[in-house]
Amino acid sequence: MNTPDHLLYTEEHEWADYKDDVVVIGITDYAQSQLGDVIFIELPDVGDEINLGDAFGEIEAVKTVSELFAPISGTITEVNEALDDSPEKVNSDPFDEGWLIKVTPSNPEEKDELMNFLSYEEFVS
Amino acid sequence: MKEKKTPLYDRHIDLGGNVVNFGGFLLPTQYSGINQEHNAVRSKAGIFDVSHMGEFIISGSDAEKFLQKITVNDVSSLSKGEAQYSAMCFKNGGIVDDLLIYKKENVFMLVVNAANLENDLEWLKSHQEGDVKIEDISDKIGLIAVQGPRSRAILQTLTDTTLSNIQFYHFAEGRVGGKEAMIARTGYTGELGFEIYSSANEIGEIWDAIMDAGTDKGLEPAGLGCRDTLRMEMKFALYGNDIDETTNPIEAGLGWITKLGKADFIGKDAFLYAKANVTRRLVCLEMTERAIPRNGCPILMNDEIVGTITSGTMSPSLEKGIGIGYVNVPFHKSGTELIVDIRGKMKSAIVVKPPFYKNGSLMD
Numbered sequence: 439m440n441t442p443d444h445l446l447y448t449e450e451h452e453w454a455d456y457k458d459d460v461v462v463i464g465i466t467d468y469a470q471s472q473l474g475d476v477i478f479i480e481l482p483d484v485g486d487e488i489n490l491g492d493a494f495g496e497i498e499a500v501k502t503v504s505e506l507f508a509p510i511s512g513t514i515t516e517v518n519e520a521l522d523d524s525p526e527k528v529n530s531d532p533f534d535e536g537w538l539i540k541v542t543p544s545n546p547e548e549k550d551e552l553m554n555f556l557s558y559e560e561f562v563s
Numbered sequence: 564m565k566e567k568k569t570p571l572y573d574r575h576i577d578l579g580g581n582v583v584n585f586g587g588f589l590l591p592t593q594y595s596g597i598n599q600e601h602n603a604v605r606s607k608a609g610i611f612d613v614s615h616m617g618e619f620i621i622s623g624s625d626a627e628k629f630l631q632k633i634t635v636n637d638v639s640s641l642s643k644g645e646a647q648y649s650a651m652c653f654k655n656g657g658i659v660d661d662l663l664i665y666k667k668e669n670v671f672m673l674v675v676n677a678a679n680l681e682n683d684l685e686w687l688k689s690h691q692e693g694d695v696k697i698e699d700i701s702d703k704i705g706l707i708a709v710q711g712p713r714s715r716a717i718l719q720t721l722t723d724t725t726l727s728n729i730q731f732y733h734f735a736e737g738r739v740g741g742k743e744a745m746i747a748r749t750g751y752t753g754e755l756g757f758e759i760y761s762s763a764n765e766i767g768e769i770w771d772a773i774m775d776a777g778t779d780k781g782l783e784p785a786g787l788g789c790r791d792t793l794r795m796e797m798k799f800a801l802y803g804n805d806i807d808e809t810t811n812p813i814e815a816g817l818g819w820i821t822k823l824g825k826a827d828f829i830g831k832d833a834f835l836y837a838k839a840n841v842t843r844r845l846v847c848l849e850m851t852e853r854a855i856p857r858n859g860c861p862i863l864m865n866d867e868i869v870g871t872i873t874s875g876t877m878s879p880s881l882e883k884g885i886g887i888g889y890v891n892v893p894f895h896k897s898g899t900e901l902i903v904d905i906r907g908k909m910k911s912a913i914v915v916k917p918p919f920y921k922n923g924s925l926m927d
Contacts, residue, residue, distance in 0.1 A: 471581060472581075474581075474592065474593055474596065474597050474788055475596050475597050475598045477855070477877045478853065478855070496906075498855055498877075500597045500598065500788065500792060500876055500877045500879065501592070501597060501788050501791065501792070501876060503855070503857060503906075529596070
């Protein structure tokens with residue numbers, strides 16, 4: 439299982455990548471492997487606000503459906519529209535081409551609550 | 564409950580299978596991915612570990628009489644070397660389990676769902692009468708399913724038994740890869756396929772031999788995930804989802820295995836009543852918009868609930884959402900447009916004739 443060391447993680451198996459003023463969010467390699475082949479992803483719209491811990495979308499695989507929970511609070515600045523036609527990118531490249539949304543964080547302190555890669559690896563082991 | 568390993572557990576790990584606890588057994592949901600494995604079975608061949616299934620041997624001079632009373636299909640019509648799909652039911656018509664019955668030389672072998680094994684055994688024993696012996700051999704038996712249009716060609720390289728002589732729902736005793744095995748033309752996918760019963764000690768070597776024989780023919784190891792999508796595309800019922808103690812075989816579309824002309828058997832009165840008073844039917848629903856129905860989703864007509872989805876998935880073959888569910892009469896008729904409430908979102912569906920997937924190689 440792949441767990442990049444520059445990302446932060448949640449117990450709901452999402453990752454957050456803190457760039458300068460935006461946070462990229464996706465699901466982990468572990469999450470995609472548990473879901474299996476992803477077919478639909480329902481994401482919010484640009485401009486929508488998400489709140490820490492709330493469901494912000496759904497990820498549907500052949501056999502199961504799972505809600506996406508916001509790892510932080512903020513305003514959506516971009517959604518990965520490529521996933522409309524190629525949801526399988528979440529399986530094949532969850533940490534790069536399979537990203538889900540970009541968010542401007544509204545509460546910088548929430549970053550401290552996320553796990554680093556070592557804690558996450560321990561969490562899923 | 565302590566998780567059990569099948570005799571093939573180490574092979575699933577070596578093959579990178581995503582192993583989970585399924586009804587108490589550690590089994591792979593997938594290896595390469597559900598879609599890929601599903602498509603391999605439909606177009607080439609897949610190999611499944613189904614060793615978790617339970618096997619009972621019913622013997623004694625009253626064995627047939629006993630099974631005739633406790634199962635719904637006509638056991639007296641079985642000849643040696645034949646298999647039959649059947650069910651055991653409660654007196655009220657609810658289903659104890661669905662099962663396969665194989666008629667061997669002097670005995671019958673019952674193959675039951677792993678999750679129901681203990682209940683089934685108890686049910687059988689509580690009705691044991693006359694010269695009847697019931698033996699649970701589940702732990703001694705390994706079971707592999709090889710399914711797909713190329714299954715026969717792959718297996719034929721490993722056995723002297725002429726597989727093209729084994730008709731659908733028939734079996735032969737022989738050898739596969741040098742090991743004694745029962746080779747049955749049965750399965751749960753809608754494709755040409757075989758199920759190979761052998762000793763738990765030798766099933767691993769049979770698995771290896773089949774894997775070797777199949778590599779250049781596109782054979783892939785296939786997990787529980789695609790086993791489920793394949794069976795749903797054929798509308799094969801799954802116990803615990805589509806059928807259980809609250810459903811009867813008539814409404815479940817299993818009237819064809821329920822032989823009402825038979826002398827008294829458990830559930831007969833309930834089936835006669837159910838047949839004359841059917842209130843709902845298990846139907847196939849195809850989504851007409853992008854959505855996937857799931858177990859438990861309500862089915863609506865004019866804002867009123869008229870049914871419930873019991874199994875649903877994205878169909879890899881049709882590339883659409885499909886569901887199986889009970890729908891009240893008369894909304895069960897094919898062509899009826901219904902709504903499925905998928906987590907609060909109303910999505911359109913249409914009742915279609917089974918099976919969803921019509922190009923299976925089953926009868927080849």
